[in-house]
Amino acid sequence: MLAARMYGYHHPLELEDIKVPEIGPDDVLVRVGGAGMCRSDVQLIDGYFEGALHSTFPLTPGHEIAGLVMAIGDHVPASAELTIGDQVVVAAGWGDGICRQCRVGDEQLCEHGSWPGFGPPGGYAEFVPVPYRQLIRVQHRLKWEELAPLTDAGVTPYRAIKKLRAAGMLGPDRVMGVFGASGLGSYAVQYAKLLSSGATVVAFARNDEKLAIAKQRGADATINTRGKSLADIQDELYKLTGSRKLDAAIDCVGAEETIQTGIGLLHTSGAFVSVGLVGTKINIPLFPFTASELTYHGSFWANYNDLQEVLALAEKGKIQHTIRRIEFKDINENLELLRAGEIIGRAVIVFDVPWDAASAPPAKH
Helix, strand or coil: CEEEECCCCCCCCCCECCCCCCCCCCCCEEEEEEEECHHHHHHHHHCCEEEEEEEECCCCCCCEEEEEEEEEEECHHHHHCCCCEEEEEECCCCCCCCCCHHHHHHHHHHHEEECCCCCCCCCCCCCCCCCCCCHECCCCCHHHHHHHHHHCCCHHHHHHHHHHHCCCCCCCCCEEECCCCCCCEEEEHHHHHCCCCCCCEEECCCCCCHHHHHHHCCEEEEECCCCCCCCCHHHHHHHHCCCCEEEEEEEECCCCHHHHHHHCCEEEEEEEEEEECCCCCCCCCHHHHHCCEEEEEEECCCHHHHHHHHHHHHHHHCCCEEEEEEEEHHHHHHHHHHHHCCCCEEEEEECCCCCCCCCCCCCCC
């Protein structure tokens, strides 16, 4: 099979032809139809996670995975309801199943867990072994390039906005900000409209083309923040919404500048949630944060149930996408474009996989 593998940090991926992996008794062999390309893949290559992951090379990146079931391990129970040819997505948090976080369903937060593409083989390959418990069957066929990004970019902001809703920050008299208007931000705007009970949604970014897409996705207003002071942004926000402040905000960028701007725009008792990881630290004034009783939420990826909810929305046609289809041979070129911030929406490696099991390996191993 074809696989793009990483042999060390700060080097292009090696595009190789390697043996199709064996699967264990509790695993399923998935033939990859689509693999999303995420900025965190670039960060992996650039060593951003080096201190946390202790990676063993060679490593196959790719954590946004959709494909077909091609072989099923001997110990996979019938209750899993998986059959050859099923279209599936991979829930990316693989926990140990016994820690406190796993017990409540948040396997992506497991201290002893792993994530495909950051240790276990990922989706930058034609086949990938997956524990059966981490697969979600798709009831209605969706395009690979629309399905794969839902497992990270399309579900991460969903979980974060649910936190804002649970905190009572959203409603018809509220103004919510979305910082970033590319991959995660485009989805965040849609979820903000779906989950905020009529709040006014404002997208903030530094690129007019991305902001135009955010407007198409439902943003009530957009603000280009490039070269503007906090006071400038407040003035523009007032002209657009009648308010100089935000009740809630989601940051899909994670740069020090967007965090400072978002916190600076919050009303008293406002809430801010971070999902982006462009930067490496949070630097905000302490006294205004404390005196205004602001709330800061971290939100990491999403759990199995969050992904099921997003898939249900997708199957009902509730989610729109901006996708760049990528051929396997062009992976490194597009990683460079991701690194430079030049990809609008999401890039997805699309393999030529038909929706049938005609070329499936034996059903049991």
